[in-house]
Each structure stands twice: as structure tokens, then as C-alpha cells.
Amino acid sequence: MSQELRPFTIDVPEATLEDLRARLANTRWPDEIADQGWKYGTNRAYLQELCETWRTTFDWRAQEARFNQWDHILTDIDGAQVHAIHAPSPEPDALPLIITHGWPGSVAEFLDVIEPLRDPRSHGGDPSQAFHIVAPSIPGYGWSGPTLDAGWDVKRVAKALVELMSRFGYSRYGAQGGDWGSMISSQIGVQDPQHVVGVHLNMPIGRPPENGPELTETEIANLTKTGEFVNEGSAYQQIQGKNPQTLSYGLTDSPAGLAGWIIEKFHHWTHHPDGDLETAVTRDQLLTNLTVYWATGTINSSTRLYYESMHSGSMPPFDRVEVPVGCAMYPGELINMPRSWIETVFNVTHFSEFERGGHFAAMEQPDALIGDIRKFFATVR
Numbered sequence: 001m002s003q004e005l006r007p008f009t010i011d012v013p014e015a016t017l018e019d020l021r022a023r024l025a026n027t028r029w030p031d032e033i034a035d036q037g038w039k040y041g042t043n044r045a046y047l048q049e050l051c052e053t054w055r056t057t058f059d060w061r062a063q064e065a066r067f068n069q070w071d072h073i074l075t076d077i078d079g080a081q082v083h084a085i086h087a088p089s090p091e092p093d094a095l096p097l098i099i100t101h102g103w104p105g106s107v108a109e110f111l112d113v114i115e116p117l118r119d120p121r122s123h124g125g126d127p128s129q130a131f132h133i134v135a136p137s138i139p140g141y142g143w144s145g146p147t148l149d150a151g152w153d154v155k156r157v158a159k160a161l162v163e164l165m166s167r168f169g170y171s172r173y174g175a176q177g178g179d180w181g182s183m184i185s186s187q188i189g190v191q192d193p194q195h196v197v198g199v200h201l202n203m204p205i206g207r208p209p210e211n212g213p214e215l216t217e218t219e220i221a222n223l224t225k226t227g228e229f230v231n232e233g234s235a236y237q238q239i240q241g242k243n244p245q246t247l248s249y250g251l252t253d254s255p256a257g258l259a260g261w262i263i264e265k266f267h268h269w270t271h272h273p274d275g276d277l278e279t280a281v282t283r284d285q286l287l288t289n290l291t292v293y294w295a296t297g298t299i300n301s302s303t304r305l306y307y308e309s310m311h312s313g314s315m316p317p318f319d320r321v322e323v324p325v326g327c328a329m330y331p332g333e334l335i336n337m338p339r340s341w342i343e344t345v346f347n348v349t350h351f352s353e354f355e356r357g358g359h360f361a362a363m364e365q366p367d368a369l370i371g372d373i374r375k376f377f378a379t380v381r
Contacts (some may be wrong), residue, residue, distance in 0.1 A: 005167060008083065010064050010070040010143065012295045017060060020255055020294055024055040027256040042264040046277075051256050054287050060295075063288045066111055070133075074143070075167060077160040080152065083143035084136040084164060085110075089118040091130035095197070095381055096170035097373075098134045098161060098188070101304055102179020104262040105360060106292040107137045108285070112366040117373065129374040134168060136161055138180065140301035142292050147301050153308040154180070154315070158187030162195075171195055174377050178361055180305060183316050186346070189323045198349075200326040200373050202361045203333055205316040206342035208372040213340050223334040229334045234269055236261075240306035246280065248300030258299055259290055271332025271358035280332075281363050296351035317347065326350035328369060332358025335376030350376040 031042040070087040085107060088094070097117065101109045110137055114133050121127040137144040139152055139160055161184065165173055174197055177185035182201045189199040215223070239247055251258045263277075263286065270280035277286075293299050309315050327345040329336060331354065352372050357365035 003075065003077075003167065004020070005073040005075050005086075008068045008074045008143070012060065012064065012071065012291075016295055020291075023253075023255050024051050027051065027254065029256075037130070038264070038267055041269070042260045046258050047256065047263060048135040050283065050286065051259055053283060054255070054259070054290070058284070058287045058291075060288075060291050063108075063111075063284070063291070067108075070114065072143070075164065077139075077163050078156065080139040080147050080160065081145045082136060082139055082160060082164055083107075083145070084134055085114065085169065087118045087126045087133040087135070091119075091121070091126070091127050094130035094132045095117070095377060096134065096165065096168070096173035097131040097377070098136065098165055098173060098175050098185075099362075100136060100161065100175070100177035100181035100184045101141070102177070102181045103141075103305065104265050104289070104293075105159055105179065105363075106289050107135050107360045108292050109360060110135050111285075111288070113362050113370055116366075116370050118271070120374070129378060131174075131262065131356075131373075131377075132170070134165065134170075134186045136164060138184070138302075138305065140304060141298055142296050144298075145296065146298055147304065151308060151312070152305065153312040154183050154305070155187055155191075155312070156308075157305070158184050158191055162188055162192045165192075172197060174198050174380070175199065176200040176373055179359065181288050183318070185331045186316070186318055188206055189321045189325070190319055193323050196323050196324065198324040199321060199346075200328070200350075200376045201346075202328045202330060202369070203335055203344045203359065204325070204327050204337070205335060206345040208339050209340055209344045211274050212338075215340075217336055217340040223338070224337050226337070233334070236265070237306060240303035241310040242307065244300060244303040244307050247303065251299045252297065253321050253325060255290070255294055258294060261299075262290060262293070266360070269332070269334050269359035270364055271330065271356055280358060281360060283362050316345075320344075321346045323347065324349040324380050326379075327352065328361065328372045329353045330357035330359075330361055330365070331355065332364075334359050350379060
């Protein structure tokens with residue numbers, strides 16, 4: 001396998017898109033108890049409407065062009081193909097920054113944040129806050145393609161991404177991420193502290209401290225909400241952590257099944273007090289992310305990250321992250337811990353709390369996330 005960085009352009013075959021539309025047209029829909037909304041899972045009426053848009057009017061080629069405005073590379077690391085967007089800044093003193101997505105997201109999460117981060121001068125920002133952006137697809141996700149061997153847990157992914165930054169020639173860099181990206185970025189900070197200047201996280205996970213401070217009413221409410229997620233909303237973790245292969249047959253064969261599985265998470269994990277998912281994220285954002293999974297055939301290998309991490313014992317909280325850590329906390333986040341808990345695991349030097357936003361911060365509140373990333377890394381540049 002080659003260590004070279006091979007240029008790559010996203011170009012989904014038209015036959016793949018035609019097959020997608022045909023499968024959507026022939027979907028066999030399940031029954032549903034009337035007037036229950038999202039109580040039992042993904043609402044059928046909403047999913048049918050979304051899938052009809054996916055089949056008839058969604059413009060994948062327009063989204064593909066958005067991806068291809070930046071350079072892409074493929075490289076081979078530890079037996080796996082790794083894909084990344086590489087978007088160097090026009091500012092010569094920019095700080096390299098690796099931004100890592102989660103599940104059920106993809107590198108599509110970052111379509112709205114890459115340009116303002118890499119070229120703030122053109123977006124009303126301070127050019128001294130520019131970044132050279134590396135946005136990888138986690139091994140097993142998207143154009144990184146399915147992983148072909150066992151053992152791709154969080155720590156192994158982080159090791160591969162440390163190697164990726166080395167291949168780009170970046171000897172001093174930052175890391176940012178949410179969901180799995182939060183855990184992977186944390187591990188990058190643990191594994192490569194001599195090169196990582198700081199780690200910025202949305203959804204940091206800590207542990208209760210001994211003799212910690214009394215919790216505020218807001219912190220108690222957030223922990224209560226987190227407990228409700230663990231009790232009522234985390235069944236997918238058990239399935240993907242124990243039986244991912246069994247799940248994959250339906251999700252790989254049926255785009256409506258894939259959409260039903262993923263869209264439930266977007267509905268429950270985004271912040272939309274009015275109950276309308278599309279006030280948090282747009283339909284194009286949802287369908288772009290779904291098409292990445294469908295076109296690359298990686299839903300199975302993406303869910304294996306749960307199996308591998310649970311079975312290797314590499315689930316958070318990890319060993320303490322000693323490099324400076326910035327935290328961006330959003331009210332709709334599915335796991336929202338008190339600062340005192342987070343500080344047991346992370347060297348927190350920056351902590352921001354926002355009034356809007358949820359689990360998919362880069363999609364829901366890109367401007368707020370961009371601002372917080374700039375603010376934190378200004379302290380460690």
C-alpha cells in the first residue's frame with residue numbers, strides 16, 4: 001500500500017444515482033400507529049416526503065460541486081484507505097486544523113464551515129485567525145471506503161489521523177470534533193501532544209469528580225436530559241455495538257431504511273424547540289449526508305466503529321488530555337456534562353455555552369462554532 005497522497009475527485013456514477021431513485025420508487029413502507037408523531041421512531045409521513053424529495057428533486061451534482069471546490073486526497077494508512085478534504089489557507093501563517101465528524105454524520109457536516117475557517121479575510125474575519133483545514137472521512141466512512149479488517153476503534157482511528165497530518169507535513173496543529181470526532185480529537189491530543197497545540201470539542205465527555213462543587217440547576221437539568229437519552233435513546237448504540245452486520249443488510253439494501261435509521265437521530269439530536277427538524281438543518285443537508293452513506297456503501301463499516309470501540313474498551317472517558325482544551329456547549333446536545341465533570345478528563349482552558357444548537361453544531365450553528373474555534377485557538381497559536 002502506498003503512503004503517497006493521491007489526488008481524488010468525487011464523482012458518483014450516474015448508474016448509482018439511477019439505482020437509488022429506482023429503489024426509492026419501489027419502497028415497501030411499514031404500517032404506523034396514527035397520530036403518534038415520532039414517539040415510536042421516525043415519523044412515516046415525514047420520511048415518505050423526504051424520500052420523495054430525494055428521488056425527484058434533490059440535486060446531488062450541485063452538492064458534489066460544493067465538495068469538489070477543495071482538493072481531496074486518498075492515502076493508505078494501517079491497511080485502510082483514508083480520504084480527506086485538504087483546504088489550505090491563502091494566509092501563510094495559518095494554523096493547520098484537523099476537523100473530524102461523527103456518526104451518523106460525515107465529512108458533509110463541514111460544508112458550511114471550511115471556507116470561513118480557511119479564508120476569514122474573505123468572510124469578514126481576521127486573517128490572523130486562518131486555518132489550513134484537513135477534514136478526513138473517518139476510516140470506514142464515506143470515501144475512506146469500508147474498512148477491511150477488524151480493530152478499527154477510536155484509538156486506531158486517531159493514530160491513523162495523526163499519521164495523516166504528518167503526511168501533509170504539519171508538525172504543529174490543532175484538532176476539532178464532535179460526537180466520534182470529539183473522542184477521536186481527544187485521542188489525537190493524547191497520542192500526539194508534542195505536535196498538537198490544542199483540542200476544541202463539542203460534546204466533551206468527562207466523569208464525576210471526587211468532592212466536586214455543588215451542581216447548578218441548569219447542570220442538573222442537563223444531566224437529567226443526558227440520563228433520559230441513555231435510557232430511552234441509545235438503543236442504536238447497543239445494536240451497532242453488538243450486531244452491526246445484522247443491521248447492515250436492511251440499511252445497505254434500502255435507501256428508505258437507511259434514511260429512517262439516520263433521520264431519527266437528526267430529529268432527536270438537533271435543537272428545534274418548535275418540533276420542526278428543518279428549522280435546525282435543511283433538507284439538502286440531510287439528503288447530502290444520506291447520499292454520502294448510500295453512494296459509498298459504508299453504513300455497515302461506519303457502525304462497526306461502535307462494535308470495535310466497545311469491545312476494545314476504548315470508549316470515553318479516556319486518559320486525561322493535557323494539551324489545552326476548548327469546549328463549546330450547546331443546549332440540544334445529547335450528552336451535556338457539567339464543567340467540573342469535564343475538567344476531570346480535560347485540561348479545559350476555554351468553555352463556552354450557547355443558547356441555540358445541538359449535536360450537529362457545524363450544520364446547525366456554523367457561525368457560532370466558527371467563532372468559538374477561532375476564539376479558542378487564538379489562545380494557543
